[in-house]
Amino acid sequence: MDTLALLKKYNVAAPRYTSYPTVPFWETDKFNQEQWLISVKNTFEDYKAEGISLYIHLPFCENLCTYCGCNTRITKNHGVEQPYINALLKEWDMYLNVLGTKPKLKELHLGGGTPTFFSAANLQKLINGILEQCEIAPDPEFSFEAHPDNTTKEHLVTLHQLGFNRLSFGIQDFDPKVQLMINRFQTPQQVENITALARNIGYTSVNFDLIYGLPFQTVDGLTETLKKVIKMNADRIAFYSYAHVPWLKPGQRRYTEKDLPDSESKFNLCNLGKNALIEAGYEDIGMDHFARRHDSLFTAAQKNELHRNFMGYTHQHTQLLIGLGVSSISDSYTAFAQNTKTVESYLEYIEKGNFPLEKGHILSRKDLKIRQHIRNIMCDGKSLFYDGIPKMAHYKLVPLIEDGLISLKENLLNVNPKGKPFLRNICMALDDRLWTKEPKSQMFSYSI
Known part of the structure; x- marks a missing residue:
């Protein structure tokens, strides 16, 4: 899939992840x-x-x-x-x-x-x-x-x-x-x-x-x-x-x-x-x-x-x-x-x-784990899941793997060069609160 096709596919409403959980959640x-x-x-x-x-x-x-x-x-x-x-x-x-x-x-x-x-x-x-x-x-x-x-x-x-x-x-x-x-x-x-x-x-x-x-x-x-x-x-x-x-x-x-x-x-x-x-x-x-x-x-x-x-x-x-x-x-x-x-x-x-x-918001243990993975991906382009990747996150990551944006090997997620423009989409796959809440209205700007 060429770059333009990928941009169109992944142009969805997405947080900028200056924090996790994001403010609406x-x-x-x-x-x-x-x-x-x-x-x-x-x-x-x-x-x-x-x-x-x-x-x-x-x-x-x-x-x-x-x-x-x-x-x-x-x-x-x-x-x-x-x-x-x-x-x-x-x-x-x-x-x-x-x-x-x-x-x-x-x-x-x-x-x-x-x-x-x-x-x-x-x-x-x-x-x-x-x-x-x-x-x-x-x-x-x-x-x-x-x-x-x-x-x-x-x-x-x-x-x-x-x-x-x-x-x-x-x-x-x-x-x-x-x-x-x-x-x-x-x-x-x-x-x-x-x-x-x-x-x-x-x-x-x-x-x-x-x-x-x-x-x-x-x-x-x-x-x-x-x-x-x-x-x-x-x-x-x-x-x-x-x-x-x-x-x-x-x-x-x-x-x-x-x-x-x-x-x-x-x-x-x-x-x-x-x-x-x-x-x-x-x-x-x-x-x-x-x-x-x-x-x-x-x-x-x-x-x-x-x-x-x-x-x-x-x-x-x-x-x-x-x-x-x-x-x-x-x-x-x-x-x-x-x-x-x-x-x-x-005043x-x-x-x-x-x-x-x-x-x-007071962060739970689960929040802290996800927060660290999102920070790792945003800043280092990779993150190691010592306890394994959660089932829902893995399901959400599969299309990203198929499109060559990321790779997974022994619970190490790596952002491929092709995936660098799509960091927000990659982090969304790990955003447990986003998928659990399933917002009915648009909360975020589009990623592209």
Whole structure:
């Protein structure tokens, strides 16, 4: 079966597996705050020497990008910055009281929204407030997401002085017609200038985000975007499928399915991008991520040291990830917890001195086993089933074996090179909660 036929066959609604179980299948009725905080404390004590990861969600944007699936708050009122930062620092203090001692910070990421919506001075206040209560691990990775249109030299200098060494620019597409439909504007010159400035300041890894399957996107338009992007020589590129979920994100109703590339056109856009990046010298890390050979993500993949968490792929590995801010998800390895999703309720929780938790999940022994296999497949391309492969999983894996995407030998599952674009489908075969629940409505975006 050729690549196009495989893409069509396996283009199904599938989780991205930044966690297992995935959020829709959390047993929220069995979750409570006391259990969550105990799991945080226990994991911190057991892995204190390893350090922790910290994710901070900064939800504000001045304009709505209609393609976006993130938790955002659209406003031009920058008076929201200070109260939100104060709340973040209070939430951090609450977690520090649970930990009982200064943690070693190994990984810090600012996501959004648009982190560069905040002034450089306010970001400095936030990060100083975090770092004052931490020991910094050797060779940490501090990163942030940035909009090329509003990121200033002051942002870059301030954050670099605070230890940030990596940043990601959301480009998506340079085609003016596409940009108009998704309400996301930046010129190639803007991106080239801000990228050069970041590198001159000392940032060692610059990532570009690109999306295929956007409204009115064409092969010619994407080809031009890729030429310009490749010329700028980003260290990493995330090239991923547009997730059309208007029932979750009403902003996507600005256009209809008729404005989107049809299935075959989208497959062609996917192949076009991947082939162009590989021909330009990028290595396929997996799950839509590409990196230059000098980048730490590629090095980690070569050494089987790649890790995956709610922030995506990383070369850092920690068992404890604490998420601060609206909608942030935390992971203590044995449990997950997600914060409330509105700014108002988040601020109200914090003002009252309460953890702003909305829901969570305590992992069972079975969850932990499946979680490890999914992580192994996502990061290492293989996993050994010491206790044998469960009957249902084996049944689901058979078509993947027949199509040459994976191989099984003595309970060792290996992802073949042909199967690398289909990691989500492979992991689905192991997703016991997905098959047990058999959802009647679409919960996830399509895999291609």
